[in-house]
Amino acid sequence: MSDLYPATPVNIVESIPLPMTIAPISYSQEAIYTAVGDGVLIDATAAPVKSFALQVGGVDNVPAAWAVSLLGSLDGSKFTILLTHTRDNGDGGTVFTGPLDSPCRYFKVNVAVLTLAPATQMKINILGM
Numbered sequence: 001m002s003d004l005y006p007a008t009p010v011n012i013v014e015s016i017p018l019p020m021t022i023a024p025i026s027y028s029q030e031a032i033y034t035a036v037g038d039g040v041l042i043d044a045t046a047a048p049v050k051s052f053a054l055q056v057g058g059v060d061n062v063p064a065a066w067a068v069s070l071l072g073s074l075d076g077s078k079f080t081i082l083l084t085h086t087r088d089n090g091d092g093g094t095v096f097t098g099p100l101d102s103p104c105r106y107f108k109v110n111v112a113v114l115t116l117a118p119a120t121q122m123k124i125n126i127l128g129m
Helices: none
Strands: 027-033 052-059 065-073 080-086 094-096 106-115 121-128
Touching: 027 106, 052 065, 052 080, 065 121, 080 094, 106 121
Parallel strands: none
Antiparallel strands: 027 121, 052 094, 052 121, 065 080, 065 106
């Protein structure tokens, strides 16, 4: 036998559980949009997240139309739609991933449709936990 392993098993007499408190990790972003396109990529590789919320609303008024998606990825290059928010969800409304976990290391917003008038801008908030 190797010197690294004892010839006889070690008996554990007592095991004391240590209190462990881990603060939940979350990532959030608030951004203003005036045109379609992708938002800033959020890198959550240090502490991947699995639950998401997406809130979309007009600034100064309700936009005529929008289609905003929250995209998630494991590798940072291939993305899947996690949530979609449209005018049907209401101005300022929030959509959630709900009870289904969507573990991701990277996520970002994609604004595919945006007709602002009469609003001047679109404010989008995302939260990943």
